[in-house]
Amino acid sequence: MxxxxxxxYQREYRRRLREQGLVKKEVWILPENAQQLSVEEKRLREPMxxxxxxxxxxxxxxxxxxxxxxxxxxFQALQQSELASxxxxxxxxxxxxxxxxxxxxxxxxxxxxSIVGEQMLVEGFLWSANDVKDVAAFNTAILKTHKYxxxxxISLDPVDGQGDCYHMFGALSAxxxxxxxxxxxxxxxxxxxxxxxxxxxxxxx
Numbered sequence: 654m655x656x657x658x659x660x661x662y663q664r665e666y667r668r669r670l671r672e673q674g675l676v677k678k679e680v681w682i683l684p685e686n687a688q689q690l691s692v693e694e695k696r697l698r699e700p701m702x703x704x705x706x707x708x709x710x711x712x713x714x715x716x717x718x719x720x721x722x723x724x725x726x727x728f729q730a731l732q733q734s735e736l737a738s739x740x741x742x743x744x745x746x747x748x749x750x751x752x753x754x755x756x757x758x759x760x761x762x763x764x765x766x767s768i769v770g771e772q773m774l775v776e777g778f779l780w781s782a783n784d785v786k787d788v789a790a791f792n793t794a795i796l797k798t799h800k801y802x803x804x805x806x807i808s809l810d811p812v813d814g815q816g817d818c819y820h821m822f823g824a825l826s827a828x829x830x831x832x833x834x835x836x837x838x839x840x841x842x843x844x845x846x847x848x849x850x851x852x853x854x855x856x857x858x
Contacts, residue, residue: 659777663760773826781812
């Protein structure tokens with residue numbers, strides 16, 4: 654698979670937001686409130702009536718029981734969820750069953766979801782280590798700042814044919830609520846775009 658740098662998806666993401674009539678506003682918050690801000694940002698992208706409806710339905714979602722997901726069951730549930738209208742979903746069979754989730758709202762950013770035992774992992778490609786000007790300085794910066802990206806962590810993993818590559822991922826329980834799985838997917842996509850902007854000074858492209 655020809656992997657594109659997250660900078661490509663960042664550009665596409667910004668273009669689509671502008672086409673929707675959205676504007677960027679900078680805010681300053683405490684780090685522990687980052688997850689709440691992500692939820693509010695999603696709500697504020699809806700027209701006023703729809704935004705109020707989303708807020709009122711949040712309490713109802715908490716009453717759902719916690720299923721123990723398999724990849725196939727989660728694939729079917731996501732296809733029937735509100736997320737399905739905004740992404741392209743594909744179930745990839747192999748040594749490990751994986752869901753490919755193409756985030757249309759984020760310029761076609763691809764995410765991969767897998768379930769192994771009691772853990773669910775959602776991850777996306779950032780860039781190759783070859784695209785980093787100073788790997789040591791960059792790794793130090795990541796250790797000091799990745800906590801500002803809620804629900805997500807950055808890893809350095811070997812990829813066939815590309816050497817070491819940076820990925821961003823989020824992990825959660827395989828028994829998580831469907832609403833929390835969707836939140837994890839959406840927050841990870843947003844964090845990848847934001848990380849590309851935050852770390853752009855370290856990149857060669």
